[in-house]
Amino acid sequence: MSPIINAFAQGIKKSGVKPAEVCVPSDIPFEPNVVKQLGVDYFHTIRGRAIVFGTGLKLANPALKVVPVVGDLMTLGGNHFVHASRRNMELLVICVNSFIYKKIGGKSVPSTSPVFSLYSTFEEPFNIPHLGNSCGAIYTARWTALHTDELVNSIAEALNKRGLSVIEILAPGPDYYTGINNIDSNLVKFYHKNSEIKNNEDPRNVGIMPDENIVVGKFTDKERPTFIDVYNAQLSKVIGDKFTPYGPVPTSRTGAGLGTGKNESGGKDG
Amino acid sequence: MAEIRFAGYGGQGIIKSGIIAGKAASIYDNKFSTMSQSFGPEARGGACSSQLVVSESKVLYPYVTKSDVLVAMSQEGYNKFESELSEEGILLIDEDLVKHKPPRGKIKIYSIPTTRFAEQLGRKIVSNVVMLGFFTAVTNIVSYEAMKKALPGSVPEKALDLNMKAFEKGYEYGKQKVKIK
Amino acid sequence: MKANPRDVLTGVHYIDGDVAAGYGVLAAGCKFVAGYPITPSTEAAETFARVAPKGNAMFIQMEDELASISAVIGASFAGVKSMTITSGPGYTLMMEAIGFGAMLETPFVLLNIQRGGPSTGVPTKTGQADMMQSRWGSHGDYEIIAISPDSPQELFDYTIKAFNLAEMYRCPVMIMSDECVGHMTEKVVIPPAEEIELEPRRLYNGPPGEYLPFKPDGDFIPKMVKAGAGYNLYISGHVHDERGYPVTNEEFKSVYLRRLVDKIRRNKDKIIELKEENTDDAEVIVVSYGISSRVAVRGIEKAREKGIKIGNLRLVTVWPFPDEKIIDLAKTTKAFVVPEINYGQIAFEVERCCHGRANVVLVPHSGAGVHNPDDIYDAIVFAAKEKKKIEGIVEYKTKLEKLVFEGGFKLKE
Structure with a gap:
């Protein structure tokens, strides 16, 4: 995890976003000192609900930068990713794909490459950038944890995007599975060595397959109205001039950032 | 306390009738009223009903057990709810839409061609309001004044005049019918 | 506010x-x-x-x-x-x-x-x-x-x-x-x-460095802050200490989890709202909630007309359960009648609090309708007449059940 955390910290810095405004709902347990170092607000949610927890944070205060960091994106809560992409909810989804559940002794996940699982998961893994892109995500990228500079750039870039961005990070898992299928004993190096950078590659072609190089890169970067844009457009159409658009206001410690647009009373209830 | 059942088919404004009468009773007559509508399978397939309980004190049991008034705007509605009507009850029917059996016990039957009247006024859709006028005149459960106050806000504003006329038409017809009886 | x-x-x-x-x-x-x-x-x-x-x-x-x-x-x-x-x-x-x-x-x-x-x-x-x-x-x-x-x-x-x-x-x-x-x-x-009186969010106003998200104040309740306001929150569904950091040992767990339960239990008196009528010298008390409490009044009124000393306890707050109230009433009343639209849930809570001091009669209902008030009345009459203490709960057979199971009622649509 540590190269990713470093990249995350640097990415926030490079983006110009204040760490204090960044909220990280996650179903991966972070160490408290890591959260302290990052300077963000961290929420360890129940399995699979980081994206929807983040949706609540974002809609309640649109000024926040919400970055759900998820491990196994496509099992519990996989549907949330599909819908958040469709809505173009302003979230940066970071999927840390180590291909195995580290905490529970190396069980494989549905996006596991067959290379890593001899007995249980032999199915084709999800192609996450392709899935996100086809559901409506505006920014998709994949890097290994050793593509540090590229990863930092992607995080910085995505933090300033208006809409749903997804960055898949192939991360070193435990050394539990090394030795299998002649994989190099240092997994992170294995990923790096067997990856190939293809920026702007059609996400349809970036599936992770056994015996093929892993395609990494920034694949897509486009514009689409966000959920709040569409909400405001629709309600202005229905209600007309009387409608006050819903939107962000600056955050501050006194709580003025209570994010309900021009809502003049909401932030003062403390 | 009075228990009233409105029955007909979807699109006739059966639920609306319950709401207008209930609103008139509880807001403008200062009584208590509870209106429930049918949901689920029985609300589909065209059949539709609403039940209204009007009382001088808080309505405790919200549903109709034995109706005092059955307003039948369709044959199916009549068939389904006739047995629920009390032996001293009042049956109101649209005479063009409902054929009734000889009355049980002391049941009084009043009939009116609501749909025809509504068509004469210009729009068939106000037939339920014609019936509400008729209901007001015949049953005296809800006052004429209260009903007139309950109509604005309950019907589309641009159709208010038409609805008021429809109500008056039904009310006048009802008054005559009561006199004759 | x-x-x-x-x-x-x-x-x-x-x-x-x-x-x-x-x-x-x-x-x-x-x-x-x-x-x-x-x-x-x-x-x-x-x-x-x-x-x-x-x-x-x-x-x-x-x-x-x-x-x-x-x-x-x-x-x-x-x-x-x-x-x-x-x-x-x-x-x-x-x-x-x-x-x-x-x-x-x-x-x-x-x-x-x-x-x-x-x-x-x-x-x-x-x-x-x-x-x-x-x-x-x-x-x-x-x-x-x-x-x-x-x-x-x-x-x-x-x-x-x-x-x-x-x-x-x-x-x-x-x-x-x-x-x-x-x-x-x-x-x-x-x-x-x-x-309309509203309770505002109870926000922490001290220096950010000193904020502890789960440190309770006097009444067991910690103050909150808003996410993204610079408090570097660590919020976790794990059992956590005052900082929000996960803890695993049993001593810690007993301290922090205890408060989660106590903040409601010890504030029960302030939380619970009941509507109580004629319970002081009642021989039978009807305990009910929601729509059943409304329908029950018809049965209660009928019983009162027949001269039964009947009390009415309506649970506006169902949880936390008003244990003390039921324990108290069980000392003076003969029986509780509990109508609810299920086959016994809150009735068992009443029975738990009665502890055998008073009979508990459940008037069940399968749902898809509300009670016939006459069933509640009949159960009250039964409870008032019954002289012996009945262990456990008495499940009263309603008219509908008698009709369906004993009366040869044919189910038809």
Whole structure:
């Protein structure tokens, strides 16, 4: 995890976003000192609900930068990713794909490459950038944890995007599975060595397959109205001039950032 | 306390009738009223009903057990709810839409061609309001004044005049019918 | 703090319970509702969606109930009052997150317009069979508050109260209503905004470096901050210490988990609202909640006319359960009669508190309808006549059950 955390910290810095405004709902347990170092607000949610927890944070205060960091994106809560992409909810989804559940002794996940699982998961893994892109995500990228500079750039870039961005990070898992299928004993190096950078590659072609190089890169970067844009457009159409658009206001410690647009009373209830 | 059942088919404004009468009773007559509508399978397939309980004190049991008034705007509605009507009850029917059996016990039957009247006024859709006028005149459960106050806000504003006329038409017809009886 | 006039639809309305609840949500200052439509609660969500822009509030239809409740918890941490609206099957889907919300001490409100169960049950008809689930549905030890309104007016009033309780005690508050009340149209009086008292979020105002998200103040309740305001929050569903950091040893767990339970149990007197009538010298007391408490009054009045000394205890607050009240009444009364639209849930709580001192008669109902008040009357008469103490619970056989099971009633559509 540590190269990713470093990249995350640097990415926030490079983006110009204040760490204090960044909220990280996650179903991966972070160490408290890591959260302290990052300077963000961290929420360890129940399995699979980081994206929807983040949706609540974002809609309640649109000024926040919400970055759900998820491990196994496509099992519990996989549907949330599909819908958040469709809505173009302003979230940066970071999927840390180590291909195995580290905490529970190396069980494989549905996006596991067959290379890593001899007995249980032999199915084709999800192609996450392709899935996100086809559901409506505006920014998709994949890097290994050793593509540090590229990863930092992607995080910085995505933090300033208006809409749903997804960055898949192939991360070193435990050394539990090394030795299998002649994989190099240092997994992170294995990923790096067997990856190939293809920026702007059609996400349809970036599936992770056994015996093929892993395609990494920034694949897509486009514009689409966000959920709040569409909400405001629709309600202005229905209600007309009387409608006050819903939107962000600056955050501050006194709580003025209570994010309900021009809502003049909401932030003062403390 | 009075228990009233409105029955007909979807699109006739059966639920609306319950709401207008209930609103008139509880807001403008200062009584208590509870209106429930049918949901689920029985609300589909065209059949539709609403039940209204009007009382001088808080309505405790919200549903109709034995109706005092059955307003039948369709044959199916009549068939389904006739047995629920009390032996001293009042049956109101649209005479063009409902054929009734000889009355049980002391049941009084009043009939009116609501749909025809509504068509004469210009729009068939106000037939339920014609019936509400008729209901007001015949049953005296809800006052004429209260009903007139309950109509604005309950019907589309641009159709208010038409609805008021429809109500008056039904009310006048009802008054005559009561006199004759 | 008073309600914002912009959020309050002051006036006399003739609306159903679902709509009244929707108006109540807005009046309570709620700014975020996430839900997934389910009969018979949909109209409440629809109503809020319609009026939300007035109060600059947001309604979002999520992809499912798990998403809805998780978003609600997230929104609450961002600093706004939030809620979700559901019924039976959706409620079951929300259970994991309810425990999570309780663990995180999240103020939020959940409106459950109960329908007939189990499973898909009878979606369009009433039931009261989610009462135990509301208390025990999620795994582990936690406490919630549940209130049970009996009319559209109360759905408006108690929705506001639910938000106030959620903020005061930092816990999920369930409004356990039912289809009958939700779909019943009655007069609802919405007062002017200045007559509606709201409980604001209790925010921490000290230096950020010293903030401890789970350090309680005098009444067991920690102060909150808003996410993204520079407090470097660490919030976790693990058992955590005052900093929010996970702890695993049993001593720590006993300290921090104890408070989660105690903050409700020790504040019971302040939380519980009961409506009590003639219980002092009653020989029989009817204990009921929600729509059943309303229907029961007919049975009670009839019993009173026949000269039975009958008391009425209505549980407006069902959870936390008023143990002390029942224990107290059991000393003087002969029996309790508990009508509820299920096969015994709250009746067993009454029996637990009675401890054999008084008989407990359950008047069950399968759902898809409300009790026949005569059944409640008959059960009262039975309870008043019965001289011997009966161990356990007496399940009274209703007229409908007699008809169906003994009277040769043929089921037909």
